[in-house]
Amino acid sequence: MGNPDWKNRKEVPALGVGSFVANYGMLLVLLLLGLLFSLLTLSEQHPTGESAGREVALRVAQEFGARATVLIVLRDTAEDRAYSRAVDDSLVENGLIVVKQVHGSPATARKALEEVVASGTRVDAVIVNNVTAKWNIYERYPEIGIAKLRQPSSHYWPTFLKLSNLLGVASQTAIYAIIAIGMTMVIITAGIDLSVGSLVALSSVVSAILLRDVASGISTGVAATFFCCAAGVAICALSGMFTGLMVTAFKIPPFIVTLAVMMIASGLAFRLSAGRSIPELPAAFFWIGGGASFGIPNPIVLMVVLYLAAHLVMSRMTFGRYVYAIGGN
Numbered sequence: 001m002g003n004p005d006w007k008n009r010k011e012v013p014a015l016g017v018g019s020f021v022a023n024y025g026m027l028l029v030l031l032l033l034g035l036l037f038s039l040l041t042l043s044e045q046h047p048t049g050e051s052a053g054r055e056v057a058l059r060v061a062q063e064f065g066a067r068a069t070v071l072i073v074l075r076d077t078a079e080d081r082a083y084s085r086a087v088d089d090s091l092v093e094n095g096l097i098v099v100k101q102v103h104g105s106p107a108t109a110r111k112a113l114e115e116v117v118a119s120g121t122r123v124d125a126v127i128v129n130n131v132t133a134k135w136n137i138y139e140r141y142p143e144i145g146i147a148k149l150r151q152p153s154s155h156y157w158p159t160f161l162k163l164s165n166l167l168g169v170a171s172q173t174a175i176y177a178i179i180a181i182g183m184t185m186v187i188i189t190a191g192i193d194l195s196v197g198s199l200v201a202l203s204s205v206v207s208a209i210l211l212r213d214v215a216s217g218i219s220t221g222v223a224a225t226f227f228c229c230a231a232g233v234a235i236c237a238l239s240g241m242f243t244g245l246m247v248t249a250f251k252i253p254p255f256i257v258t259l260a261v262m263m264i265a266s267g268l269a270f271r272l273s274a275g276r277s278i279p280e281l282p283a284a285f286f287w288i289g290g291g292a293s294f295g296i297p298n299p300i301v302l303m304v305v306l307y308l309a310a311h312l313v314m315s316r317m318t319f320g321r322y323v324y325a326i327g328g329n
Contacts, residue, residue, distance in 0.1 A: 053086025066095030174299035
């Protein structure tokens with residue numbers, strides 16, 4: 001006979017490496033992928049922007065002292081302009097003289113160098129960056145020469161871990177991460193939904209058409225933009241209600257229903273837009289997906305807010321418990 005006390009035994013939770021991997025395996029995989037990409041993209045980095053400009057200007061000031069004359073040669077880009085402003089401000093603060101600032105192509109820089117040399121102006125240093133330092137124009141003028149070029153100090157760092165790259169990756173994947181919130185809830189209930197991508201397209205098309213034809217187009221205000229976007233979301237909500245009704249009331253497999261809805265939604269989106277992009281949309285509409293708040297792209301901000309809300313719903317509210325209960329039945 002068996003042990004009569006078997007009913008009184010309590011299950012002891014698994015401990016050790018196996019339990020850790022079971023609970024945090026996905027996080028471990030993400031960390032390993034991050035480490036792999038970091039090692040693969042490890043390379044020499046050349047700083048740009050304001051901080052790099054201040055660093056090289058301070059170094060030139062310490063090397064040549066006050067009243068030294070400096071020429072700045074950079075490209076005509078927003079990043080190089082910011083770098084140039086920081087260099088100019090720092091040089092002036094330290095008592096150095098900026099002979100000329102050149103922004104443009106190698107041809108523009110060559111013309112500026114010719115003017116400086118022709119005027120007989122002494123040049124103690126030429127501040128450049130990694131790109132303009134490679135231009136083969138300086139050796140033509142012995143009065144300047146490559147020896148006088150100064151640029152920010154380089155260092156080794158993974159390109160994958162650069163802030164600009166991390167923000168870019170997060171911004172590009174934010175839409176999929178937001179969709180994954182709803183998909184996660186569906187999967188927890190042991191269901192599946194194939195129509196998500198097509199419904200996203202339909203929602204965006206409906207919102208854009210309402211903004212162009214019902215609202216005021218380019219001049220549409222923020223409030224009207226919000227309501228037009230809400231109408232697009234409402235279309236998806238109605239579609240979800242229809243899908244749920246077909247699955248629960250008529251016992252049609254979710255795979256079949258959502259496959260049909262996917263085809264319907266993609267067809268409607270194509271017909272409504274006539275297969276073309278929809279122009280004449282307000283700036284507020286593009287700000288949602290292309291703007292930034294506090295220096296962080298809006299899609300990332302929206303993703304974080306929605307994930308916090310989803311966490312509270314699934315862990316602290318009755319609805320979340322119901323979702324888990326349905327999937328575990």
